[in-house]
Amino acid sequence: xxxxxxxxxxxxxxxxxxxxxxxxxxxxxxxxxxxxxxxxxxxxxxxxxxxxxxxxxxxxxxxxxxxxxxxxxxxxxxxxxxxxxxxxxxxxxxxxxxxxxxxxxxxxxxxxxxxxxxxxxxxxxxxxxxxxxxxxxxxxxxxxxxxxxxxxxxxxxxxxxxxxxxxxxxxxxxxxxxxxxxxxxxxxxxxxxxxxxxxxxxxxxxxxxxxxxxxxxxxxxxxxxxxxxxxxxxxxxxxxxxxxxxxxxxxxxxxxxxxxxxxxxxxxxxxxxxxxxxxxxxxxxxxxxxxxxxxxxxxxxxxxxxxxxxxxxxxxxxxxxxxxxxxxxxxxxxxxxxxxxxxxxxxxxxxxxxxxxxxxxxxxxxxxxxxxxxxxxxxxxxxxxxxxxxxxxxxxxxxxxxxxxxxxx
Amino acid sequence: xxxxxxxxxxxxxxxxxxxxxxxxxxxxxxxxxxxxxxxxxxxxxxxxxxxxxxxxxxxxxxxxxxxxxxxxxxxxxxxxxxxxxxxxxxxxxxxxxxxxxxxxxxxxxxxxxxxxxxxxxxxxxxxxxxxxxxxxxxxxxxxxxxxxxxxxxxxxxxxxxxxxxxxxxxxxxxxxxxxxxxxxxxxxxxxxxxxxxxxxxxxxxxxxxxxxxxxxxxxxxxxxxxxxxxxxxxxxxxxxxxxxxxxxxxxxxxxxxxxxxxxxxxxxxxxxxxxxxxxxxxxxxxxxxxxxxxxxxxxxxxxxxxxxxxxxxxxxxxxxxxxxxxxxxxx
Numbered sequence: 030x031x032x033x034x035x036x037x038x039x040x041x042x043x044x045x046x047x048x049x050x051x052x053x054x055x056x057x058x059x060x061x062x063x064x065x066x067x068x069x070x071x072x073x074x075x076x077x078x079x080x081x082x083x084x085x086x087x088x089x090x091x092x093x094x095x096x097x098x099x100x101x102x103x104x105x106x107x108x109x110x111x112x113x114x115x116x117x118x119x120x121x122x123x124x125x126x127x128x129x130x131x132x133x134x135x136x137x138x139x140x141x142x143x144x145x146x147x148x149x150x151x152x153x154x155x156x157x158x159x160x161x162x163x164x165x166x167x168x169x170x171x172x173x174x175x176x177x178x179x180x181x182x183x184x185x186x187x188x189x190x191x192x193x194x195x196x197x198x199x200x201x202x203x204x205x206x207x208x209x210x211x212x213x214x215x216x217x218x219x220x221x222x223x224x225x226x227x228x229x230x231x232x233x234x235x236x237x238x239x240x241x242x243x244x245x246x247x248x249x250x251x252x253x254x255x256x257x258x259x260x261x262x263x264x265x266x267x268x269x270x271x272x273x274x275x276x277x278x279x280x281x282x283x284x285x286x287x288x289x290x291x292x293x294x295x296x297x298x299x300x301x302x303x304x305x306x307x308x309x310x311x312x313x314x315x316x317x318x319x320x321x322x323x324x325x326x327x328x329x330x331x332x333x334x335x336x337x338x339x340x341x342x343x344x345x346x347x348x349x350x351x352x353x354x355x356x357x358x359x360x361x362x363x364x365x366x367x368x369x370x371x372x373x374x375x376x377x378x379x380x381x382x383x384x385x386x387x388x389x390x391x392x393x394x395x396x397x398x399x400x401x402x403x404x405x406x407x408x409x410x411x412x413x414x415x416x417x418x419x420x421x422x423x424x425x426x427x428x429x430x431x432x433x434x435x436x437x438x
Numbered sequence: 439x440x441x442x443x444x445x446x447x448x449x450x451x452x453x454x455x456x457x458x459x460x461x462x463x464x465x466x467x468x469x470x471x472x473x474x475x476x477x478x479x480x481x482x483x484x485x486x487x488x489x490x491x492x493x494x495x496x497x498x499x500x501x502x503x504x505x506x507x508x509x510x511x512x513x514x515x516x517x518x519x520x521x522x523x524x525x526x527x528x529x530x531x532x533x534x535x536x537x538x539x540x541x542x543x544x545x546x547x548x549x550x551x552x553x554x555x556x557x558x559x560x561x562x563x564x565x566x567x568x569x570x571x572x573x574x575x576x577x578x579x580x581x582x583x584x585x586x587x588x589x590x591x592x593x594x595x596x597x598x599x600x601x602x603x604x605x606x607x608x609x610x611x612x613x614x615x616x617x618x619x620x621x622x623x624x625x626x627x628x629x630x631x632x633x634x635x636x637x638x639x640x641x642x643x644x645x646x647x648x649x650x651x652x653x654x655x656x657x658x659x660x661x662x663x664x665x666x667x668x669x670x671x672x673x674x675x676x677x678x679x680x681x682x683x684x685x686x687x688x689x690x691x692x693x694x695x696x697x698x699x700x701x702x703x704x705x706x707x708x709x710x711x712x713x714x715x716x717x718x719x720x721x722x723x724x725x726x727x728x729x730x731x732x733x734x735x736x737x738x739x740x741x742x743x744x745x746x747x748x749x750x751x752x753x754x755x756x757x758x759x760x761x762x763x764x765x766x767x768x769x
Binding site: 094126267278283404412 | 496497499503506517522585586587588604606607608612619621623624712713714715726731732733734735
């Protein structure tokens with residue numbers, strides 16, 4: 030019995046060795062187990078297999094949070110040929126430790142420099158390009174169209190129009206904004222947008238790269254606008270004890286009319302019983318008309334680890350996932366936006382509006398906690414939450430963030 | 439018989455090392471498995487963590503498998519000194535230690551109350567013991583809901599007193615409140631106490647069960663004698679019963695101190711250290727800095743672990759010393 034087991038193990042080990050020698054394994058680690066994203070990925074893999082019958086694709090799909098932990102080990106210990114990860118500062122530690130390899134040649138050969146131009150800066154570090162994105166989604170204001178209609182409000186285009194609309198909502202007993210800041214990052218979405226509209230994309234990048242201080246007059250101006258938003262519009266009470274999903278409840282009940290969120294939240298509204306007619310999307314209003322429009326559009330991408338065994342086929346996969354037809358299919362399945370400018374989009378109204386929005390953007394921010402280093406992001410987002418609970422602590426918070434900034438960078 | 443004598447002489451004439459030292463060696467052989475695991479999982483990591491606290495490291499190895507850590511000496515500790523979050527955590531740790539001690543007298547009084555023969559007493563006892571049986575995570579969740587200003591008991595009661603039910607613009611039911619509902623777990627001042635209150639619930643049950651077993655061993659004749667001498671009420675409790683419960687009290691204090699210092703799970707479930715870090719304790723702050731999503735500063739985390747280890751060492755050494763003294767006295 031024991032001997033048999035040993036022979037079996039040896040046989041499996043042998044066949045595995047033989048397998049790598051002949052059929053060319055391509056190991057891909059992916060990070061989303063939710064039904065939609067998983068299906069999008071698996072469909073793409075099937076298509077890739079059909080086009081490349083000589084490649085034996087092996088996929089490992091993990092849960093998002095587990096992947097964040099696991100990647101720190103597998104890049105060194107047992108590297109796949111391709112792994113999904115996020116651009117911006119999230120890829121920086123791995124790039125700096127030499128765990129990803131540059132893929133400039135893939136971009137060059139496939140014309141991605143033109144087709145994926147909007148995201149190129151975000152995928153680059155130290156003058157090289159490190160990965161290929163397959164999807165992103167827009168952020169903006171989701172609002173209750175039925176409430177807007179009842180109050181005869183139009184989508185506000187400017188800051189003053191937004192404040193006026195808020196005034197009207199409050200007169201009628203509607204809290205303008207809902208939000209749940211328990212897990213902090215939602216507050217960063219509001220901060221990012223006010224900052225992008227007050228100062229623009231370059232200041233966002235300079236701030237998250239540690240080049241300007243939090244007490245810089247421009248950032249103080251952002252916080253002053255935020256304070257105006259809190260005072261003249263206002264957010265739901267008790268937001269610090271709600272997750273972003275909990276915050277959908279007042280929105281669905283009609284107690285709050287607007288929500289600064291990413292497009293993934295549409296499912297949540299629909300699950301809470303709202304129909305497409307009741308909800309709509311608008312870009313965050315202009316604050317300073319001289320600032321060119323920039324948007325939040327976090328992207329998901331694929332990277333090749335330095336220790337990958339089959340780099341040649343890994344690059345084939347990277348070229349494949351950014352192809353217009355593949356991105357069209359994939360993003361229709363997962364309800365997000367393709368990044369390739371030649372791809373088509375689905376008929377979903379939120380996707381249509383998001384596509385128009387992002388195509389007109391001059392810069393795409395990844396999100397505060399993806400652009401800033403982890404320690405800074407944590408302290409910053411705690412500061413945002415504290416500020417939302419008590420705006421009078423503004424300067425104290427900004428000075429403390431300066432201290433953290435001095436330490437982190 | 440003759441055989442036995444022969445064997446006997448042989449062992450006496452050429453005794454092996456093992457046979458000679460059998461009594462000394464045998465306990466070690468039994469201890470070896472435990473010692474090996476204790477070394478691998480406790481002792482070596484302690485020293486590794488002490489060593490790591492002198493480095494700056496984001497937990498990554500490069501492609502060849504070399505650590506990317508950079509030696510920084512005592513810089514991490516210097517940084518701790520100036521880190522307001524560290525001091526908040528330390529203050530909260532002390533609040534936990536002090537307030538958690540309430541579990542000991544509370545447990546004693548519940549035990550005294552339950553230590554009587556009434557029909558169904560076993561049922562009441564098990565009900566009081568119940569919170570200790572369920573997991574800390576579940577206790578945290580239950581109290582999190584309890585405190586919730588929207589749908590929790592606190593919120594519901596508050597709304598009944600201070601709020602009136604109206605309909606909103608869409609005709610759905612909603613509440614208008616004279617005073618906003620208290621949001622205990624999101625308030626800088628109250629959140630820590632809210633979590634400690636949740637932690638006390640199972641801890642009191644634990645102390646209660648320790649005292650209940652202790653009360654079984656209280657000598658009936660001494661109570662009788664005290665009663666004849668006219669002792670009753672508080673005097674009886676303080677001079678006759680409590681001294682006899684000394685072993686139970688000692689264990690109750692030990693488990694409560696340890697419970698207070700490892701209050702990690704409640705905090706992780708109820709607030710994740712928030713709002714803005716005001717409910718962190720050292721163990722949770724260490725987790726946040728080292729291995730949470732926004733952490734990845736292993737050296738700094740290790741320096742927090744070292745400080746926490748130092749604090750625990752004070753208590754542990756005291757308890758060990760006490761136990762050693764007791765054993766000496768007992769012999």
